[in-house]
Amino acid sequence: xxxxxxxxxxxxxxxxxxxxxxxxxxxxxxxxxxxxxxxxxxxxxxxxxxxxxxxxxxxxxxxxxxxxxxxxxxxxxxxxxxxxxxxxxxxxxxxxxxxxxxxxxxxxxxxxxxxxxxxxxxxxxxxxxxxxxxxxxxxxxxxxxxxxxxxxxxxxxxxxxxxxxxxxxxxxxxxxxxxxxxxxxxxxxxxxxxxxxxxxxxxxxxxxxxxxxxxxxxxxxxxxxxxxxxxxxxxxxxxxxxxxxxxxxxxxxxxxxxxxxxxxxxxxxxxxxxxxxxxxxxxxxxxxxxxxxxxxxxxxxxxxxxxxxxxxxxxxxxxxxxxxxxxxxxxxxxxxxxx
Numbered sequence: 001x002x003x004x005x006x007x008x009x010x011x012x013x014x015x016x017x018x019x020x021x022x023x024x025x026x027x028x029x030x031x032x033x034x035x036x037x038x039x040x041x042x043x044x045x046x047x048x049x050x051x052x053x054x055x056x057x058x059x060x061x062x063x064x065x066x067x068x069x070x071x072x073x074x075x076x077x078x079x080x081x082x083x084x085x086x087x088x089x090x091x092x093x094x095x096x097x098x099x100x101x102x103x104x105x106x107x108x109x110x111x112x113x114x115x116x117x118x119x120x121x122x123x124x125x126x127x128x129x130x131x132x133x134x135x136x137x138x139x140x141x142x143x144x145x146x147x148x149x150x151x152x153x154x155x156x157x158x159x160x161x162x163x164x165x166x167x168x169x170x171x172x173x174x175x176x177x178x179x180x181x182x183x184x185x186x187x188x189x190x191x192x193x194x195x196x197x198x199x200x201x202x203x204x205x206x207x208x209x210x211x212x213x214x215x216x217x218x219x220x221x222x223x224x225x226x227x228x229x230x231x232x233x234x235x236x237x238x239x240x241x242x243x244x245x246x247x248x249x250x251x252x253x254x255x256x257x258x259x260x261x262x263x264x265x266x267x268x269x270x271x272x273x274x275x276x277x278x279x280x281x282x283x284x285x286x287x288x289x290x291x292x293x294x295x296x297x298x299x300x301x302x303x304x305x306x307x308x309x310x311x312x313x314x315x316x317x318x319x320x321x322x323x324x325x326x327x328x329x330x331x332x333x334x335x336x337x338x339x
Contacts, residue, residue: 061112063135064123071123079125080105081160085141086127086134087179088308090152093315096308097159099324102334103177103306106167107133110174163321165337168329170200175332180301181308184283185210186255187328188303193257193271193282200329201304203255208313209299217280217297226293229276235266243288256283256298305329 062073074082083104088097111132112124120126127135136144138153145152168175176198178190183206190201209215221229227237237246241264248262250270258270270282281299288294306328314324322334 061108061125062123064120064126064128065135066120066126066128069121071121076105076108077160077164079108079135080164081156082135082137082141083108083133084160085144085152085156086136090145090148090155092308092312094155094159095315095319095321095324096311097156098163098321099306099311099315100179100308101160101163102166102168102321102325103179104133105164106175106177109167110176166334167337168325168332169335170329170332175200175329176305177329178302178305179308179328180281180299180303180305182212182215182281182300183209183303183307183310184256184281184299187305187307187310188253188255188257190304192253192255192259193302193304200332202330203253204328204330206307206310206313206328208317209307209310211313212309214300215298217300218294219277219279219297220292220294221277223291223293230263230268233263233268233272233276235263235268237264243290243293247286247288247293250286252283255303257303258282258284261286 059076060073061076061079062071063079064071080101084097084101087104088100090097092100108125114124117123120128120131125135126132141153141156142149168177176190178201185206187204187206189203190196190198192203223243224239226243227239230237246264250258250261252258252270258273260267260269261273262268270284273279274282274284277295279295280297281301281303283298283303285296286293287296306324311324311328314327315321319327325334326332
């Protein structure tokens with residue numbers, strides 16, 4: 001497999017994030033919480049001074065660490081810090097990080113009161129990005145950031161403190177705050193990706209995404225590799241077949257997401273193609289030669305909701321976190337548990 005490694009050089013721990021937004025209710029719940037007087041400063045010794053937030057029953061959350069198969073309980077403040085750190089680079093602008101914190105907190109409280117917790121060991125939320133959203137502990141942040149830990153941890157705690165307790169709603173209901181790393185320049189609608197029409201998860205322009213150094217990626221497969229993977233998708237291809245003749249023109253959305261494509265007369269979804277070939281997003285074009293198949297991919301993630309790179313771009317152009325949120329989540333209100 002040629003160039004495969006190149007296509008995954010720059011990986012943000014989510015976004016895919018993931019279907020942080022399976023619209024049946026997988027990400028976000030409702031709970032009541034208040035903003036604690038979190039004060040975080042960097043001392044002269046280089047350590048981070050932390051004031052514990054309110055640890056009453058309503059302000060804690062239990063997280064299932066899927067990689068360790070155990071539950072841990074912490075304050076909502078500590079959870080949002082760990083989730084933001086896992087989901088967005090701390091090199092991003094403070095206003096983008098605040099928007100991410102509100103999104104993570106929104107998902108956190110929506111899931112907290114979810115009725116079905118059997119699949120996540122009875123916890124409120126999982127750190128498995130395939131079902132919920134990412135989370136890393138402080139020790140994992142130290143390992144991730146190395147010499148930059150004190151700088152980034154201080155920045156992280158500062159931005160989370162400023163917005164903890166704020167969440168987004170639509171029609172008085174807590175939203176699914178979907179997000180992904182980089183969109184194609186236009187975000188995708190939830191209807192196109194997950195089949196559920198959601199009024200606040202619609203396609204919007206996202207200026208700046210195409211400026212990302214990892215906006216485009218390329219993955220090339222040999223003919224035999226392509227045939228083998230397509231077989232796993234239920235599509236049989238003769239080894240002597242002309243690839244240029246059996247790969248049809250994809251049906252795409254205005255954001256560039258491949259909805260379906262015909263391979264050897266059989267229709268396959270873009271989502272299934274993305275998974276099978278480990279593509280960074282379902283927005284791709286295919287070129288072929290006699291012996292190879294190349295996927296030219298745009299963006300990173302499902303593309304629904306807030307684009308993280310786009311949020312950073314907006315912030316650097318002067319947008320505030322609430323303006324960013326209201327751009328990507330149409331028609332929402334930002335509420336605060338302290339109100």
